[in-house]
Each structure stands twice: as C-alpha cells, then as structure tokens.
Amino acid sequence: MILTYIETRDNKIKKASLEALSEAGRIAAELKTEAAAAIVGTGKEGLTAELAACGAAKVYLLENAAFDQYSTQDYAAALADLVKKTGPSAVFFSATSMGKDLSPRLAARLGVGVASECTQVAVKDGQIEFTRPVFAGKALLSFRLTSSPQIVSLRPNVFPLAQAAGAGELIKEAAEVPASPATGRVTEILQERGGEMDVTEADIIISGGRGMKGPENFGLLKEISELIPRSAVGASRSAVDSGWIGHQHQVGQTGKTVSPNLYMAFGISGAIQHLAGMSSSKVIVAVNKDPDAPIFKLADFGVVGDLFQVIPPLKEELKKLRS
Numbered sequence: 001m002i003l004t005y006i007e008t009r010d011n012k013i014k015k016a017s018l019e020a021l022s023e024a025g026r027i028a029a030e031l032k033t034e035a036a037a038a039i040v041g042t043g044k045e046g047l048t049a050e051l052a053a054c055g056a057a058k059v060y061l062l063e064n065a066a067f068d069q070y071s072t073q074d075y076a077a078a079l080a081d082l083v084k085k086t087g088p089s090a091v092f093f094s095a096t097s098m099g100k101d102l103s104p105r106l107a108a109r110l111g112v113g114v115a116s117e118c119t120q121v122a123v124k125d126g127q128i129e130f131t132r133p134v135f136a137g138k139a140l141l142s143f144r145l146t147s148s149p150q151i152v153s154l155r156p157n158v159f160p161l162a163q164a165a166g167a168g169e170l171i172k173e174a175a176e177v178p179a180s181p182a183t184g185r186v187t188e189i190l191q192e193r194g195g196e197m198d199v200t201e202a203d204i205i206i207s208g209g210r211g212m213k214g215p216e217n218f219g220l221l222k223e224i225s226e227l228i229p230r231s232a233v234g235a236s237r238s239a240v241d242s243g244w245i246g247h248q249h250q251v252g253q254t255g256k257t258v259s260p261n262l263y264m265a266f267g268i269s270g271a272i273q274h275l276a277g278m279s280s281s282k283v284i285v286a287v288n289k290d291p292d293a294p295i296f297k298l299a300d301f302g303v304v305g306d307l308f309q310v311i312p313p314l315k316e317e318l319k320k321l322r323s
C-alpha cells in the first residue's frame with residue numbers, strides 16, 4: 001500500500017495533497033497495490049469522498065482532539081504508529097511548508113531515507129524511482145531509496161489530479177498523544193491580509209523584482225492578480241529585502257518553490273537563486289528592459305521593454321476579458 005498524508009486547512013483538503021494522492025494512486029496501480037490516505041485531527045469524515053475521487057481505497061482518520069492544532073512531533077508520532085500498523089511501502093507528502101517539516105521528521109522516527117521535493121516519480125524494474133532538481137535547479141537527479149517505507153515529498157502543482165471511481169473505506173484510528181510533550185506547537189494561524197492566495201498554491205503568479213522600483217508599484221501587480229482567479233503576487237528577494245513586499249511572497253532558493261501554470265516576471269533579472277524557485281513553472285513570461293537579462297533564457301515568452309508601459313494595457317485587456 002502507498003499512504004499519502006493529507007493536509008487540511010479550515011476542514012478543506014489542500015489541492016497539493018490531492019496531487020500527491022493522485023500520484024500515489026498512479027504508482028500504486030503500477031505496483032499492483034492500493035493507495036490510502038491519512039488525515040490527522042477530528043471532524044474530517046466528510047472528506048472521504050473527495051479523497052476516494054483522487055484514488056484513495058482507504059482513508060485513515062487519526063483522531064484526537066489534541067491534534068486539531070499542528071505539532072510536528074505529535075503528527076510524526078501519530079503517522080509513525082499508523083505506518084507500523086499498516087506497513088505501507090511508501091508514504092507520500094506534498095512538499096508544502098508542512099510536508100517539508102513533517103516528512104523528514106517521520107523518516108527520522110522510522111530510521112529511513114526521504115526523497116524530498118520530487119518532480120517526477122516512476123516505476124522501473126518494479127521499484128520506485130524519484131527525480132528531483134538539484135544545484136538550484138541546474139540539474140535533475142534520479143535516484144531510488146533502499147530503505148522502507150520510502151518517505152517522499154512531491155513538489156506542488158507538478159502532478160495532475162486523478163479521477164477515480166471508488167467509494168473509499170473510512171477507518172478511524174484513535175491517535176495517541178506521545179508521553180513526552182511536544183516542544184513546538186502551532187498556537188495561531190494568521191490569515192493573509194485580504195485573503196490573498198499563497199504563491200505555492202496559485203495557478204498563476206504575477207511576480208515583481210527590483211525593476212518595480214518601489215513598494216507602491218507592487219499595487220499594480222496586485223491589481224492584475226485581482227483580475228485573475230487563483231493567482232497570487234510573487235517577488236524576488238531584492239524586492240523583499242527592500243521591504244517592498246512581505247517575505248511570504250518571495251520565490252527562490254531562500255523563498256518558496258512554485259510550479260504554477262503561468263509565471264509572469266516583471267523587472268526580475270533571473271538570478272540562479274530566483275530561478276531555483278520557479279524554473280519548473282509550466283509557462284514563463286518575462287518583461288524586462290534588458291534584452292540580455294538571464295530570465296529570457298528560461299522564458300517561453302518575453303517582452304523587452306519598460307514594464308510600466310506593459311502593465312497598463314495588459315490590465316485593460318484583462319478587464320475586457322473579465323467583463
């Protein structure tokens with residue numbers, strides 16, 4: 001069996017978790033086994049159908065009211081217990097902030113290896129082979145894990161959602177709180193101002209760099225984003241370090257890794273550390289006044305010109321499309 005950890009927020013399943021489950025289902029089918037999902041917390045019974053629709057034959061609900069707030073240690077302990085009970089050959093996570101926090105912790109508890117931020121998973125000679133970008137996205141590494149279960153995190157927005165027909169069996173497990181108290185616990189979740197979408201979850205990212213010239217001009221990118229459903233505003237580290245926009249918007253090696261359907265880079269030169277966070281975007285559009293800017297080497301479409309001349313007509317066209 002291949003188990004997938006399912007992340008929820010406000011009792012809604014994160015799309016990235018459904019992607020990981022879908023991929024687990026595809027790999028499980030190739031290995032002639034089944035895919036299962038694990039959710040931690042209470043009151044999640046209603047989510048079974050959605051998980052079954054992405055290929056979960058079984059849904060394990062690890063219940064304990066103490067787990068309604070995330071804690072790395074408690075969740076890792078609950079998942080380790082489930083792994084010991086059910087014996088999956090692999091446990092899939094999405095490489096969200098929580099997935100990147102929890103998957104190595106689970107691997108350490110079980111004394112096994114972890115394949116993090118994979119962008120491809122395949123079955124070769126009956127074994128799972130993983131591929132992930134290395135050296136800030138300069139090269140791709142394909143490898144296998146020899147320990148079992150194999151702990152894997154998958155980059156969000158890379159793997160397609162599955163459409164399965166099964167009903168999904170719900171199995172409730174009373175999760176134990178570990179005897180030693182957790183040393184870290186989430187105490188509060190602050191909503192992004194104005195309910196903005198996180199860049200890691202957006203289908204389209206409108207990103208700005210030092211070429212935006214100042215914080216007030218990020219408002220232009222926000223106006224464009226407001227016209228596009230499921231979009232978010234991203235930024236280079238230069239813009240973030242200048243205090244023009246919050247760090248949660250930063251894309252790159254020391255920011256977030258994103259793989260949207262469309263990444264629009266305004267006034268971003270394309271330094272290797274920025275590319276490390278967005279090079280797996282499906283379509284990249286760059287607007288830069290320097291024709292030699294490195295971003296153009298990666299871009300699918302480019303505009304050599306002043307972004308302040310490009311943004312207003314773009315906004316008008318988007319408005320027309322929306323009306």
Ligand code: FAD
Pocket residue numbers: 208209210211212235236237238239250251252253254255256266267268269270271272273274277287288289290293305306307308
């Ligand atoms: P610049 O490189 O200054 O580029 C600005 C661009 O805007 C230029 O290409 C210019 O031609 C263009 N421009 C200016 N005016 C206009 C205009 N009117 N119209 C159109 N184009 C215009 N960077 C990240 O982004 N993310 C990271 O996570 C990250 N992590 C790092 C980690 C380390 C350890 C280090 C050393 C660096 C990291 N960096 C990161 C920084 C990175 O090296 C670059 O300095 C940074 O990405 C540059 O940001 P920028 O492209 O906005 O600015």
